[in-house]
Amino acid sequence: MSLLERGDNAYLLLADGTIFEGLHFGVKGTAIGEVVFTTGMTAYQETLTDPSYYGQLVTQTFPLIGNYGVNAADSESARSYIHGYIVREWCNTPSNFRMEGDIDGFLKEQNIVGIYNIDTRKLTRIIREVGVMNGVITTEDVYAKKEELLEQVRNYTIQNAILSVTGDEPRTYREGTPKYKVALYDFGYKRNIRNELVKRGCEVVVLPAATSAEELKAMHVDGIMLSNGPGDPSENQAIIDNVGEIAKLGIPIFGICLGHQLLALSQGCRTEKLKYGHRGANQPVIDLNSHRTYVTSQNHGYAVVGESLDPEVGTVSHINANDKTCEGIRYHKINAFTVQFHPEAHGGPLDTAYLFDEFVAVMEKEKK
Incomplete structure (x- = not known):
């Protein structure tokens, strides 16, 4: 049986006018967003449910998606926040003992427009060469509405990202008799951060x-976790100011991804938008203390400018082995360390999960 189930026509229109013709899966309609790509070979469900992808059209560079189905246990949040999904092929005959459904059904359930049967290698090359750009997936006649759609695409920006994904009330999770109490700030957190704690x-x-x-x-907590999340970190001035006040409390802080960026901004650093970001489960990171290189899972389009960190405030602890961007900071004047990558990576790799143990050790030291 063919891996492709024939569907109606669908189109991807980029802000530069490039059109990709493909077929539709998920729901029919039109979805505008920022077109990005992720290089993970597995963990497509974790990608679909990662709130950090809010407002984006996500391209999977791996050519076959959906072969092991979907299940509730692997979701990183209660719903999907992506605006659209782009793949080369999707598998309509998945097989796995844990599966509870297929990816087409998942997209329909989440009201997400998908397109397949396009050249995702060509699309990825465009993004790498030109940089991240906006686009639209539509099941309508793109040629008849091209200029109208281009105007919408070019005017699109991701706004109120954190407030669109955060929870509206505190929620508590525990097993057995906990030894520590941790406040996890929900900027769009992934469930496995909570699970690791x-x-x-x-x-x-x-x-x-x-x-x-x-x-x-x-609340008298023992530690503070600043989570991942979507959008431009510098646009959240009220949250940045609050994070600065939180840092003054002296409580141990561990920040991941957006949390890493927000804390850095609160301490006088700058952030910059990357040309095409780091997204995938195979990003190499160098620990500057041990000089060891770790393979990490990442999902971010912005980075802290390492040169903007005052040496008296902190030290860059990790860098990306490919482009040398800042991947971690250890602070001198506040009780905090942060990383840009995801040590909790549910789909792997697990190379840097030890950072959670280090966070627990810091809390234990403070309790004593």
């Missing part, structure tokens, strides 16, 4: 992104 003996209180430092202080 819980299995290390932590009671995790997931907090809305706008929870103030004063509210946090009254």
Whole structure:
């Protein structure tokens, strides 16, 4: 049986006017977003449910997606926040003992427009050479509406990203008799961050992104986790100011991805938008202390400018082996360390999961 199930025509229109003709899966309609690519060979469900992809049209560079189906356990959030999905082929005959459905059904359930049977290698080369750009997936006649759609595409920006994905009330998670209490700031957090903390003996209180430092202080937590999330970090000035106040409390802080960027901004650093970002499960990162290279999972389009970090404030601890961008900071004046990559990576690799153990060790030291 063919891996491709014939569908209606669908089109991808890029902001530069390039059109890709393909076939439709998921729901019919039109979806505008920022076109990005991720190089992961597996973990497509974790990609689909990662809130950091809010507002984006996600391209999978691996040519066959969906072969092991989907299941509730592998989701990183309660729903998908992507605007559209782009693949070379999708598998309509998945097989896995854990599967509970297929990827087409998942996209329909999540109201996501998908396109397949396009040249994703060509699309990826365009993004790498030109840089991330906006685009639109549509099942309508793109040629008849090209100019109208191009105007919408070129005017599109991702706005209110954190507030669009954060929870609206605190939620507590625990197993057995926890030894530590951790506040997890929800900037668009992935569930496996919470899971990694819980299995290390932590009671995790997931907090809305706008929870103030004063509210946090009254909770008497042992540690603070600043989560991943979507959008341009520099646009969140109120949250950045609040993170700066949180850092003054002296409570151990561990930041991941957007949390890493927000804390850096609160300490006087700058961030920059990368040409095409780092997205995938095979990103090499060098630990500048041990000089060891780790393979990491990443999903970000912005990075902290390492040169903007005051040496008295902190030290760059990790860099990307490919482009030398900042991948981690250890602070001198506040009780914090942060990384740009994802040590909790549910789909792997697990090279840097030890950072959670280090965070727990810091909390243990403070308790004593």
